[in-house]
Structure formats: C-alpha cells, structure tokens
C-alpha cells in the first residue's frame with residue numbers, strides 16, 4: 001500500500017514537472033518568474049485573483065467563480081485563460097490578460113466588456129524589453 005502511495009505521488013510530481021516544462025513562458029521564457037505568483041485586484045464587489053499560468057478567480061466572501069484556466073498566449077502580450085465556470089446564456093467564463101512593462105508585478109485593471117468575458121491588465125517586469133521601454137519613453 002505504501003509503495004502504491006509513493007508511486008502515485010511520484011507520478012503526480014512527474015505530471016506537474018511535465019506541465020511546467022511544456023508551458024510557454026513567452027519570448028526568452030521571460031515570464032517564468034511569474035510561476036506561483038498570485039496577483040489581486042479588488043473592485044467594489046469582487047476580489048479578482050490571477051494565479052499565473054494556472055487560473056483566474058472572482059471571489060467575494062463565501063463565493064468563488066473560476067474565470068478561466070491557463071490556455072495559451074493569444075498574441076505576444078495577451079494571456080488567455082478559458083474554460084472557466086458556466087455562464088448562463090453566454091460562453092463559459094474566460095479572461096484575457098494584457099501584460100504591460102512595469103517595475104513590479106501588479107494587477108491594475110479588471111473589466112467585463114461582455115458578460116462573462118473578462119479583461120485584465122498586468123504590469124510586470126517580465127513584459128519589459130528594450131522595445132517596450134523605448135515605447136514608454138516616447139512622449140516623456
């Protein structure tokens with residue numbers, strides 16, 4: 001029995017390691033440092049939680065909805081999470097996170113432009129390239 005448990009644990013660890021290695025962490029794997037990070041944004045009703053490369057949650061006391069699970073990059077600067085909780089009369093909940101160059105990891109905006117389709121903006125050093133910095137400098 002113990003041997004079976006050890007085998008199951010090892011198998012789980014292996015699957016987790018495979019998943020980690022098969023994830024696309026962006027150009028030059030710049031977003032690798034976000035693994036395990038949880039970024040939060042509170043609006044009037046909900047606290048939104050972005051668990052990088054994992055899932056997105058919309059929470060309020062006693063309740064949590066899944067707004068999508070990590071799917072893929074939808075373009076260079078957009079993280080797509082889909083297959084979240086069902087939404088009556090609309091596609092299952094999904095979230096697009098636009099990443100913007102900034103000094104710290106910080107979720108700065110959450111919107112729901114269409115029912116159960118969420119958009120977020122994430123500031124992160126991982127999105128900083130010389131090109132991104134040059135673009136920020138324009139007009140400064």
Ligand code: MAN
Nearest residue numbers: 058065087088112114115116
């Ligand atoms: C909840 C939240 C909202 C969403 C509605 C849809 O209230 O998840 O963001 O628009 O459900 O019914």
